Structures are given as structure tokens and as C-alpha cells.
Amino acid sequence: MPHPVEADAWDWDDGNESELARHGIGTTEVEDVFLSDPRWVPNKRHRAGDWKMLGRTRGGRRLTIVVRYDPARRLLRPITGWDTTVAERSRYSKGR
Secondary structure, three states: OOOHHHOOEEOOOHHHHHHHHHOOOOHHHHHHHHHOOOEEEEOOOOOOOOEEEEEEOOOOOEEEEEEEEEOOOOEEEEEEEEEOOHHHHHHHHOOO
16 A cells, blocks of 8 residues: 655645644644654545644644645645644554
């Protein structure tokens, strides 16, 4: 199964940038999380994105970002995000 860690580029536009901005998240923060060896979790809800990327920014902020990965183009499209909850930290940190 293709994995988003293989992505080479980002798919940014006004739509996803403004959605993330509504949650107080900037594009640089999303890219920071990607570069911080994040935890990847399949998005069970599969609404808009197929993966959740959980990690920290260079500033230490913990974020959960829902992404769609296009393996043919090796393109990662952030959909939405939020500050990682305590429950998410607990659930996804096990075994790491």
C-alpha cells in the first residue's frame, strides 16, 4: 500500500490554506510536522483525507493534519487540522 511518507511535493491552494488558517495552522507548520518524523494513522472516517499525520512543529506545537496522498504524483494534500488532543496523544503514542 502506498504510504504518504513517500511524498515529494505539496498540493497547496487557497482552499486548503484557508481551511487550515481557520484552525490557526499555517502551511509552514504543516510542513514542519511532515519533516519531524510524524506518526501516520489511516483516517478511518475517509471523508476528505485518507491519512492523519500527527507530530510536532519546530516550535513544539503538536498537530494532527488530515491529508490525501496521491501516490501516482507523490503529492500530499493537507485537508484540515487541529491541535492534537490528549486522547490522540495517548492512543497513537503506544508502542512508539
